[in-house]
Amino acid sequence: MxxxxxxxxxxxxxxxxxxxxxxxxxxKVPAILYGGKDQxxxxxxxxxxxxxxxxxxxFYSHILTLKLNGTEQQVVLKDLQRHPVxxxxxxxxxxxxxxxxLLRRQVPLHFKGAEVAPGVKVGGGIVEHHLNQxxxxxxxxxxxxxxxxxxxAMQLNDVVHLSQLNVPEGxxxxxxxxxxxxxxxVIHLPRAAVEPEPVAAGSAEVPAANQKAPDAKGAAPAKGAAPAKAAAPAKAAPAKKK
Incomplete structure (x- = not known):
């Protein structure tokens, strides 16, 4: 009603x-009345x-009855200014x-049945409103x-578009x-439920900068490289003459 x-x-x-x-x-609040056939x-x-x-x-979307100087007029609320504080x-x-x-008006949307929607009750999804009017x-x-x-009746990942709304005749x-x-x-899974799990710290590869260099003694020669030559023995110093 x-x-x-x-x-x-x-x-x-x-x-x-x-x-x-x-x-x-x-x-009182200053106001202006305009439109129609009057000034x-x-x-x-x-x-x-x-x-x-x-x-x-x-009140924002209704046809209002304005009583002015003993007469009644049909009006709509067109604009409203409030103090910022x-x-x-x-x-x-x-x-x-x-x-x-014809007139154009913003009309609010009322959503019902979200708590029993299969996408919420069974699928664990959440309802996200893209439009409220x-x-x-x-x-x-x-x-x-x-x-x-x-x-x-909405399932998980179901979307309702503007063209699917049931609007009154006229x-x-x-x-x-x-x-x-x-x-x-739309009904979709919460963001945390679809994000990939972080890689465990122990399974991550060690950065090259943090890797230890191979021990020189135990290092194998690179494939295709010539074997390293053995170091020449040091020459003995000549004996001093007496």
Whole structure:
């Protein structure tokens, strides 16, 4: 069952960095609403209320109801800026949508059945996610909250590609439209299980630099070499005359 998110907003006339800082000190976040057939307008929303909604994954991919000046509009969250340190909200972009116009949105992937997959339970493999969300194109009424992927039948070294996902009717995956079909998830052995074992130290050949030279007395002559001549006896010194 889809959730229904409602965002309350109010118009604001002051713009600029100074006006935005003053607005934030009152607990509100500067935002802009654009798209559709109307002109962009500057608005403000409650920081605390929006902070709670942003903790829900579906908020990012859902069609939102924006209440502004007594009217309701269908919008999507288009952009979000946070403080780099404390992650407080600095600015929000909302885009109006039209029921008869296609929109593109990032939709999260939900994986199930990994714990009973034969490649994991029997083969000892691990699940590696290459994608956690995908971009879809559809009419607003067909926008899915998420796309589910069942891993329960995957064997070791099995791969699921983008073209194998089960998407709802009326929903297209934009990467497939451009000819790309990346892998989404794979089951493979852990890296340590496939690395070759190191060679034992005792079986390694001794480097030539560390080998001892053969004893000169016991060394055999090289093949094809002439035998070494015996050293001539030293001549005796002549005796001194008396």
């Amino acid at each position: 889809k959730q229904n998110f409602v965002v309350s907003a109010e118009s604001r006339a002051d713009e600029g960095k100074g006006a935005s800082r003053r607005l934030r000190r009152t607990g 962009p307008i500057s608005i403000a929303v409650s920081h605390n209320e929006l902070w709670k909604s942003l903790k829900v994954e579906a 404390d992650e407080t909200l600095l600015h929000i972009d909302f885009q109006r949508i039209l029921a008869d116009q 995908v971009e879809v194109e559809c009419l607003p009424k067909d926008l899915p909250e998420y796309i589910e992927i069942d891993l329960s 929903v297209a995956l934009t990467e497939l439209k451009h000819g790309a079909d990346p892998s989404v998830v």
